[in-house]
């Protein structure tokens with residue numbers, strides 16, 4: 001017995017210092033990211049570029065909850081984004097909601113859609129991915145076929161409110177910080193551990209007392225909430241939504257690529273991935289405007305070939321002892 | 328529900344049937360384990376041992392029959408409900424949570440406990456120390472050897488302090504030194520008053536550890552009794568040699 005307590009004390013202090021490093025790192029990263037984005041309008045940096053950078057960080061981070069934490073590949077992830085965009089647009093344009101009052105409903109719409117898709121969570125792997133893609137197609141069709149007075153038809157729906165790029169920029173920043181905070185909490189929470197266990201072996205987790213269906217649902221709803229908010233804020237920022245852009249499969253593709261580039265399953269992975277890839281995209285676009293998609297495609301292929309676990313994922317594979325310190 | 332026969336046995340299995348397509352895996356199993364008893368289960372490959380365990384913990388749904396734990400009918404409950412009723416298990420081929428640290432692996436069965444994280448982590452560390460895995464506590468479970476994964480599963484099973492534990496081939500693919508260690512652990516578990524269902528091909532260990540033994544063949548219990556009774560039972564000898 002005495003032997004046990006002797007060994008337990010240093011472990012407790014070691015745990016405490018690991019925790020301190022973890023949260024210090026999280027605070028530093030959160031602080032640097034916040035200060036950087038807060039200063040963008042002040043220093044008159046490229047507002048649009050940074051708005052979308054935050055949007056992609058949020059999208060990739062939320063996607064990480066569905067994939068990195070829960071083990072799903074929702075190829076129709078854009079559905080949440082599109083439905084969120086139309087929710088805000090319709091509430092503002094047709095029902096004359098103030099934008100900030102409309103945005104929460106985008107989140108609610110995303111969660112509602114997530115609940116409707118919840119029966120697909122019993123599928124896995126490629127079957128889930130395909131069904132998710134099909135469901136996104138259905139969402140898009142449904143909205144396309146709503147009366148034109150509601151959705152604006154093929155011309156899209158103009159919000160008609162005054163464009164407020166700086167305010168919407170800061171709201172996007174709040175959404176991003178909320179998403180990152182949620183995922184930081186999730187990664188250390190009991191729900192997060194349950195999700196990872198279910199991801200690794202759902203049957204075994206069930207036999208260990210984990211309520212698999214419930215845990216999966218919670219993770220899924222978190223993953224559905226944030227892209228819907230992103231859609232709403234983006235609709236406000238651009239002042240227009242149409243089905244073509246709101247349900248563009250490229251949105252899902254970019255989300256997946258950015259999340260994978262950084263590394264699934266960590267908090268920092270999707271942030272680093274989105275940062276790197278969005279910057280890379282911008283540089284390539286500036287230098288080679290005509291073949292930017294080609295080069296970006298090649299860069300993606302190279303990345304997946306040489307760093308299949310993404311930047312942070314590869315780092316943590318090389319340095320497993322850092323897993324406890326890096327959020 | 329009301330008609331099912333329940334007893335105060337720690338594990339009660341009555342008239343359990345399970346088919347896979349045309350194959351009858353369990354053919355009316357009757358089995359009881361008393362509290363604090365080690366019940367060994369032997370039988371040739373494909374006899375239905377693992378299927379029996381899967382039906383008891385609810386991951387397979389039996390076609391007919393009932394399972395009770397501590398006198399409580401478990402029929403129709405989900406695996407996690409059965410786990411919460413105090414049933415833990417290990418697997419023939421280890422099923423650890425591969426991309427989680429050893430500590431986190433141990434926390435999974437106790438996530439809904441009303442205890443502080445700190446208390447649970449300290450318990451997990453003590454458990455890893457007992458299983459001689461403490462140095463590897465921050466590694467991912469996939470980085471363990473097969474034998475170490477078996478130890479991890481054993482620790483994970485014990486974390487929620489189950490009343491009933493089921494061990495599926497704990498000695499398979501395990502080095503003799505580790506085997507001895509496993510046997511000591513199982514003896515300690517039994518001494519702690521838990522009911523143990525022990526499946527193994529290793530008759531020496533089964534005979535050493537079990538209070539009673541049941542022999543399965545083609546989904547039926549062909550013999551049941553004390554170690555001495557089973558050892559001399561002609562039906563058992565024939566099933567083993569005849570296979």
Ligand SMILES: Nc1ncnc2c1ncn2[C@@H]1O[C@H](COP(=O)(O)OP(=O)(O)OP(=O)(O)O)[C@@H](O)[C@H]1O
Pocket residue numbers: 347350351352370371372373374375376377378379419
């Ligand atoms: N999921 C399944 N699907 C179809 N058939 C199965 C399944 N699980 C088991 N079986 C069949 O049921 C029979 C009993 O299998 P079981 O795994 O219970 O045997 P066992 O006694 O554990 O054998 P072993 O000693 O080889 O582990 C076998 O014939 C097997 O093929």
Ligand SMILES: [Mg+2]
Pocket residue numbers: 376377378419
């Ligand atoms: Mg078996």
